[in-house]
Amino acid sequence: MKTKKIKKLKEKKLSTYLSLDYTIGLVLTIISIIIGYITRSDFFYKFGIIFLIATPVAGIFISIIYNSGRKNLKNVFISIAVFLILTTSALIGLFGFK
Amino acid sequence: MIIILYLVLTGLAAGFLGSIVGIGGGIMIVPVLSLLLKIPIQNAIGTSLIAVMATSISASRLFFKKDLANLKIGLTLVIFTTAGAITGSILVAFVRTNILFGLFGLLTMVSAYFSYRKNIRQQKDAAEIVLKDCEKFQTDTPPSLNNVLTTEEKTSIYYDTALKKPVSYQIKNYPVGFTTSFFAGIMSGLLGIGGGFINVSTMNLLMNVPLKAATATSTFMIGITAAASSIIYLTKGLVIPDITVAVVAGVLLGGTAGSFLACYLKNRYIVIILIVIFIVFGINMILKAFGVNLF
Numbered sequence: 001m002k003t004k005k006i007k008k009l010k011e012k013k014l015s016t017y018l019s020l021d022y023t024i025g026l027v028l029t030i031i032s033i034i035i036g037y038i039t040r041s042d043f044f045y046k047f048g049i050i051f052l053i054a055t056p057v058a059g060i061f062i063s064i065i066y067n068s069g070r071k072n073l074k075n076v077f078i079s080i081a082v083f084l085i086l087t088t089s090a091l092i093g094l095f096g097f098k
Numbered sequence: 099m100i101i102i103l104y105l106v107l108t109g110l111a112a113g114f115l116g117s118i119v120g121i122g123g124g125i126m127i128v129p130v131l132s133l134l135l136k137i138p139i140q141n142a143i144g145t146s147l148i149a150v151m152a153t154s155i156s157a158s159r160l161f162f163k164k165d166l167a168n169l170k171i172g173l174t175l176v177i178f179t180t181a182g183a184i185t186g187s188i189l190v191a192f193v194r195t196n197i198l199f200g201l202f203g204l205l206t207m208v209s210a211y212f213s214y215r216k217n218i219r220q221q222k223d224a225a226e227i228v229l230k231d232c233e234k235f236q237t238d239t240p241p242s243l244n245n246v247l248t249t250e251e252k253t254s255i256y257y258d259t260a261l262k263k264p265v266s267y268q269i270k271n272y273p274v275g276f277t278t279s280f281f282a283g284i285m286s287g288l289l290g291i292g293g294g295f296i297n298v299s300t301m302n303l304l305m306n307v308p309l310k311a312a313t314a315t316s317t318f319m320i321g322i323t324a325a326a327s328s329i330i331y332l333t334k335g336l337v338i339p340d341i342t343v344a345v346v347a348g349v350l351l352g353g354t355a356g357s358f359l360a361c362y363l364k365n366r367y368i369v370i371i372l373i374v375i376f377i378v379f380g381i382n383m384i385l386k387a388f389g390v391n392l393f
Binding site: 053 | 156159181187321325327
């Protein structure tokens with residue numbers, strides 16, 4: 001029974017974990033928006049927005065961890081490259097290109 | 099109160115349509131906010147970026163569950179599109195954008211034609227050929243295109259709820275797809291247009307990804323690319339929380355409903371919606387080349 005469970009866990013796809021990540025992100029955003037609406041506070045609205053931004057970024061990290069666990073180096077490099085290029089893009093946007 | 103209702107409805111429409119055809123919805127949100135509600139354009143873009151992410155998150159959740167989104171191709175294309183967008187934003191100071199708008203408008207119209215040809219006309223022809231073969235060999239069992247493929251060719255697979263059968267496909271033309279994505283990213287950076295419809299066209303027309311999988315993958319991709327830009331807008335204080343949250347609330351509802359519908363919608367209807375958007379977008383770009391701004 002235990003080995004079956006472990007096997008099932010091992011077989012779980014990356015999309016399952018990402019679906020979970022996106023569901024958690026969505027729920028947290030909705031909760032923050034509702035609290036913000038009740039308390040009329042910008043702080044919770046901003047929190048909701050931050051959760052929205054953090055969800056896909058967390059997805060990239062999940063992809064790196066998942067592929068590292070499966071020793072799929074090619075996909076690890078792809079995920080790291082995505083993260084690096086997005087960071088570069090954000091940094092160029094923040095500080096300008098002079 | 100009426101303004102909030104407008105914002106929620108705008109988000110609802112953008113999220114609904116965006117999640118079905120794999121575009122962000124910025125094309126709808128920015129004009130409504132800036133032209134109708136007189137919100138400064140920078141704030142409108144900031145709100146739109148957050149809304150794009152909300153579309154992506156609400157829709158991708160279901161697409162992941164249904165295995166519609168192709169993560170590997172999505173992540174790889176993001177690298178090339180973003181690299182192109184960075185290059186485009188650097189080149190913007192050196193290039194006259196008017197001609198580019200015209201060229202890109204024409205390219206969008208051509209994409210609309212090829213989308214029609216690939217997804218509607220060719221499918222009709224393929225169905226007719228299979229039917230003819232069936233009659234020839236007098237087989238009673240219904241034809242399935244999946245049986246034609248060998249196991250090696252079935253590199254990716256998803257279950258099509260509308261067709262009620264698994265669909266397998268082999269991704270082709272990797273180098274062409276990556277190069278196109280890079281140049282599409284440059285155009286995106288130069289012209290400030292969204293990447294959603296570029297992703298869908300590249301995957302569907304050049305890389306042999308079925309339209310449903312292409313739209314789902316694109317929905318996932320736009321969330322990642324929008325995240326980087328959103329951080330910039332948020333830290334520069336260009337995101338107004340009250341307005342953004344109202345749009346996001348609509349987008350979350352619309353995106354969830356749209357993604358649910360997209361799983362059950364036949365390819366033909368998705369193509370029709372996509373072609374209409376392509377044509378409207380293309381006409382707008384061509385007009386922009388001549389200095390006329392529709393939206």
